[in-house]
Amino acid sequence: MSTSIVLASECPPDDPGFCSPTVLEFFPKPLAEFTLFGVEFAITRITIISWIATLAVLVFFVTAVRRPQLVPDKVQWFGEAAYTFVRDGIAREVIGREGLRFAPYLAAVFYFIVANNIMGIVPFAQIAPTAAIALPAILSAFTFLLFNWVGIRSQGLVTYFKGIAFPPGVPAPMYILVTPIEIASTLVFRPLTLAIRLFANMFAGHLLLVIFALGTVYLLQVGNFSVVFAPVAFVMAIVMTFFELLVELLQAYVFTVLTATYLAGALEEAH
Amino acid sequence: MSVLAEINGSIETLGYGLSAIGPGIGVGIVFAAYIQATARQPESAGLTRTYLFLGFALSEALALIGFVVPFILS
Amino acid sequence: MTEGRQPPDPSGAAQGWAVLGTLLAGICVWGGVGWLVDLWLGTEFVKAIGVIVGAMTSIWYVTVRYGK
Numbered sequence: 001m002s003t004s005i006v007l008a009s010e011c012p013p014d015d016p017g018f019c020s021p022t023v024l025e026f027f028p029k030p031l032a033e034f035t036l037f038g039v040e041f042a043i044t045r046i047t048i049i050s051w052i053a054t055l056a057v058l059v060f061f062v063t064a065v066r067r068p069q070l071v072p073d074k075v076q077w078f079g080e081a082a083y084t085f086v087r088d089g090i091a092r093e094v095i096g097r098e099g100l101r102f103a104p105y106l107a108a109v110f111y112f113i114v115a116n117n118i119m120g121i122v123p124f125a126q127i128a129p130t131a132a133i134a135l136p137a138i139l140s141a142f143t144f145l146l147f148n149w150v151g152i153r154s155q156g157l158v159t160y161f162k163g164i165a166f167p168p169g170v171p172a173p174m175y176i177l178v179t180p181i182e183i184a185s186t187l188v189f190r191p192l193t194l195a196i197r198l199f200a201n202m203f204a205g206h207l208l209l210v211i212f213a214l215g216t217v218y219l220l221q222v223g224n225f226s227v228v229f230a231p232v233a234f235v236m237a238i239v240m241t242f243f244e245l246l247v248e249l250l251q252a253y254v255f256t257v258l259t260a261t262y263l264a265g266a267l268e269e270a271h
Numbered sequence: 272m273s274v275l276a277e278i279n280g281s282i283e284t285l286g287y288g289l290s291a292i293g294p295g296i297g298v299g300i301v302f303a304a305y306i307q308a309t310a311r312q313p314e315s316a317g318l319t320r321t322y323l324f325l326g327f328a329l330s331e332a333l334a335l336i337g338f339v340v341p342f343i344l345s
Numbered sequence: 346m347t348e349g350r351q352p353p354d355p356s357g358a359a360q361g362w363a364v365l366g367t368l369l370a371g372i373c374v375w376g377g378v379g380w381l382v383d384l385w386l387g388t389e390f391v392k393a394i395g396v397i398v399g400a401m402t403s404i405w406y407v408t409v410r411y412g413k
Contacts, residue, residue, distance in 0.1 A: 169409050170410075180375075181371045181375070181402060184374045185363075185366050185371075189369055190363075190366050193362065258359055258362060320411075320412055321408055324407050324408055324412045325404070325407070328364060328368060329404055331364075335369060335372050336396060336397075339373075
């Protein structure tokens, strides 16, 4: 049985039945491999999809602000609406007045994640680069560095870490138990869950879509009574595609809102 | 005595899946109660928020402990 | 400390995730401490005690911090 070149999973030649996608789905054959400064790089299909998504976002926003007019034309209006959504809805709403400083970064993160996530349902691409742990991990690392840097800069090193380790409202003896929890929660688990939430949603969504698509093809080709269930698999693939769109947008929004919340938490003692 | 049925593979995953049913329903009930109470009397939202987080944390802790138990008892 | 320590949270989603992170942190931190004590003392049950202590502490802390 031959699946299309777009679906990256391949059946091993000695397995005539249905071979469900494995983690290897996320490690396609590299198109180019090279080593730079002792680090191995592999350019795969997923890398190229990520580049295309990033380029699309860049081109869109650059076109929107090139030669701006007082009465905006369509692209400019759309770009302004997109930026205003993040600036007012997330930065100003969650952080307050100080949020305007961070609105460009939050908008960049939000639209970068949206573009990469949407590639999970775009035809011929159909895998979200954010489904590889590296991308969410780096974004979460940026968030971690940013909110710690902002906190240390605005409150001073000692005050900031004392604020994390000794939260208010806790009776003194309980600090022995609560302080390790709070330190671990803020410095370890929040960035970790930030990355894993995005990664797990995209990973699971992609696997679901691949299983339903491969299932439809297999059920149509297997040639016995099971062909009756092929439309079920097909309908499920369509339904899950729409659901996946919702999840992709929601996960980008949640990532950005949580980044903004951590920034607000790092800033708030300063005034 | 012969074996009639057997489950192979990762029992821990099965255990976590089963143990997450209860807390899932429990958290849903807690939040449903909070939403209904707030809808009936919006001024009570602040008062009942303590119980909201208490109920959510207690239910969720059971699910998290269910996730962690296989690693402890391995 | 200043009043209103948490930033305005219109949807409550950030608080929900913060609660979950605190619970997870409590269980893992004190479970880990219990596991290290287990390694040190050679026993088997201190891990479970650590997990329970951590869970109880984090639940109590969640009510104190977020339940006002």
